[in-house]
Amino acid sequence: MVRGNEFHQAHSPINAYGVIGDCHSVVLIAPDGSADWACLPDFDSPSIFCRLLDAEHGGYFQIAPTDGSLQGSQRYLHRSNVLQTRFVSEKGAIELTDFLPVETLQARSYEEVAANLTNRHSPRSCLVRMIECTHGSMAVTMRLKVTPHYASVPAEVVLCPDNMGAFISGGLQHVALLAADVHLVPSFTMEIVQDPDAWHPTIQAQFVLHKGESLTFLLGVEDSIYTAHELFGDELLQRDFNAELIHTLQCWRDWIAGCAICTRHGPYAHWVERSALVLKLLTYAPTGALMAAPTTSLPEELGCVRHWDYRFTWLRDVSFTLYAFNTLGVTSEAAAFMDWLGHIPYVDSEDLQVMYGIHDERVLTEQEQILLSGCAGSSPLRIGNGAGRQQQLDIIGGLHLYQCQQQSNIILDSSLWIRIRALVDYVCDHWQEPDSGIWEMRTEPRHFVYSKVMCWVALDRGIRAAVQTGLEADLPRWTQVREQLRAEILERGYDPSLGAFTQSYGDQVLDAANLLLPLVGFLAPDDPRMLSTVERTMELLTNEDGFVYRYRPVDGLPGAEGSCSICTCWLIDNLALQCRVEEAHAIFERLLSCAGNLGLFSEQVDAQGSMVPGNYPQALTHMALINSASNLCNAGKQCSRNVAALDSVENCA
Structure with missing residues (x-):
């Protein structure tokens, strides 16, 4: 379903979305080049794009061929969280590379993080979108519709005088959009288009790219319009985004290289x-x-x-x-x-x-x-x-x-x-x-078997840690309660007529959480009660x-x-x-x-x-x-x- 003059399929399958981020927030991007979910600058910030939750009224940021019939194919660049979407036609091919720049993936102390946030000289959680023509030529359209605070706040859009960007304000969220290198693309134009949703105007840019030509779009969110203007000024357009892409890729690859994967996980390493x-x-x-x-x-x-x-x-x-x-x-x-x-x-x-x-x-x-x-x-x-x-x-x-x-x-x-x-x-x-x-049942509390088992786990591991480290603990009490709890679980949590551990005491409902019992060490995996629980689970659940x-x-x-x-x-x-x-x-x-x-x-x-x-x-x-x-x-x-x-x-x- 394509609505109006837009070329986004209303409901892309959820698992078709690519996800990019910088360990502060993420953006979800569909195969048609549309960023349909973004909470910036943090994971729990109010959304600025939410078309994922409303195909008609939710905001989005799409860069794609003007010919909406072309389907994109996505991939992650090798060993990274940098996403690339490729569109191919008989006349040309373009590649859209999306990432949030990463300065470092090394863990830092609270003090270092606080200093970085207080004395920062660059925007937080910037979305960088680089579009390049790799073959022939192709007409491209960019559409941006910002819907602040889950589309509950109206947005005001102001285009930059030089036609290189826009500032969008809505409540406490201030979004800046800039386009770099537009002077290299003579066909580039940007405008505010008429939109039935008067609360949230749409910004549109159209241009034609030929082989070897590229454009970079930068989008960020600030809590002050003055900060947005300061951090998204002309100096930002002088940044070397190719160098930032290379650095971000290297950060992800260095991090994953430190994980023990290929040597331990055989055919599932990927x-x-x-x-x-x-x-x-x-x-x-x-x-x-x-x-x-x-x-x-x-x-x-x-x-x-x-x-x-x-x-x-x-x-x-x-x-x-x-x-x-x-x-x-x-x-x-x-x-x-x-x-x-x-x-x-x-x-x-x-x-x-x-x-x-x-x-x-x-x-x-x-x-x-x-x-x-x-x-x-x-x-x-x-x-x-x-x-x-x-x-x-x-x-x-x-x-x-x-x-x-x-x-x-x-x-x-x-x-x-x-x-x-x-x-x-x-x-x-x-x-x-x-x-x-x-x-997290929203019914009256019950005596859940898995909850009781995890209470036993807390006691058991607490006892082990105290014994191993010699740290102070009430070991006699802990040990007594651990044994009492284990006996109760085995007596009241297992139903011989069902041949399985139940969801809670006194019922005959199966619960897959009980498959964790051998994984946390409560029972041996070959214990007859566990063997029968697995069989009943496979049969009934x-x-x-x-x-x-x-x-x-x-x-x-x-x-x-x-x-x-x-x-x-x-x-x-x-x-x-x-x-x-x-x-x-x-x-x-x-x-x-x-x-x-x-x-x-x-x-x-x-x-x-x-x-x-x-x-x-x-x-x-x-x-x-x-x-x-x-x-x-x-x-x-x-x-x-x-x-x-x-x-x-x-x-x-």
Whole structure:
């Protein structure tokens, strides 16, 4: 569907979007050259482009052939998060290279970051778009429609006198657009075109490029119109954007070169590399916090109400994050994440939240934005997340990878230990209470089995750490509660008639979260109760492709959802640990086939097997992919050794 005089397909598949960023924010770019989602200068800033959530009223920034029938093909430049879109016709070819300049990808201290923000001489999170003709000639059109604050604020557009750019103001957001080297393209013109949406005028530029000719567009956001004019002045046009592109590429390539990928992940090295780049992209450089996803309100089912704001950091992701970083051999990111964890503001364990903002914000009030129609009509748009007020006991067990500190060179100092000890004491005081569970149920709290297991994990890892380090702890109490909790889980959490661990005490509902029990060390993977839980999960909680649903919805919300990529990875991990390696590989490869051309994943897979549902790209899915790829490679080697050992014994007999 093409609307009006525009040439953007209204609803590109979510997994068709390329994602670029600078560890402060990201921009989502469709194969037709349209930037349809951008929150600048930070991940959680109000959006300036939101056509992803409303094809008619949302803002966008598109550079593409004037002939709207041409389809673009996208790729990432080798080992980077720099995106290139190529358009080819009989008359010519153009390449659109998109990136956010990166000064460094090395972790920096809070003091260094603060100084950089206070004394900066360049715009934050600039979007650079370089268009070059590589063959023949082609007419190109640029269209920019800024819709500040999720299109809820009107925009005022002023063109520069020299026809080289524009300033757009809306509320507290001030956007500057500049075009470099326009004097080399005589056909270049820029104008404000008539738009039915009088609140948000559209800027249009048209030009023809011949082989070897290029143009560069620069867009940035400032909180003051005076700052925007100062930072986006004539001097900025003198910058060497080719040099900045080369430097940005080198930063990404140097970073990924430090990851242990090719030597450890065999045939899946490419997928692990892209997932690693996604995780780095979603790491907020100033604090080390990791975004769950850079988008909000992308639906879990089209037309339903299951869509949430994921632009926050969940404490439960601590364990998965550190495990993935440890698998990659990345120490600085793990240390930065731990540093962030040590700085989050809470008075005591009673005050701990499920999630925090990337600047350590505690107030994440959930609000509905009614002006936008939502992705494919799935409304409302949600800003903030009400789950931050829930009690979720599993988050404390998310600290269980503290035992990997020696492997990842993270020092467990006395101040951090005081916090960990307080959290374990909190578990001792509260493990018998119901909670909202890992899936953040919006029903009455229950005794979720997975939450109880993660309470056991917190106790178990706390005991191990105290023993290994000799740091002060109430070991007798911790040990007593750990054993009491384990006995209760095995008695009340496993249903012999069902042959599986259940979602909560007293029900017969399956929950894919219980696939984590052997992965966190609660049970051996070949324990009969775990073997039967895996079988029941495969029988009752998977689709024909072997993809796993989180649970059959009983969560107080209407509608359904797709299968869950993370849970599917947990099944793969279990099969690998059981030496059912061929089955695990088959499911993993089917899952990989559901990614878009760029190898990015959202949270779920819909009924048609395409990666559409859920916010995109999702960090937890990419963490799970890294871990599953590692587990598959390790399982193959381990199972081969087991078979070889068995053959040796039989030969001796």
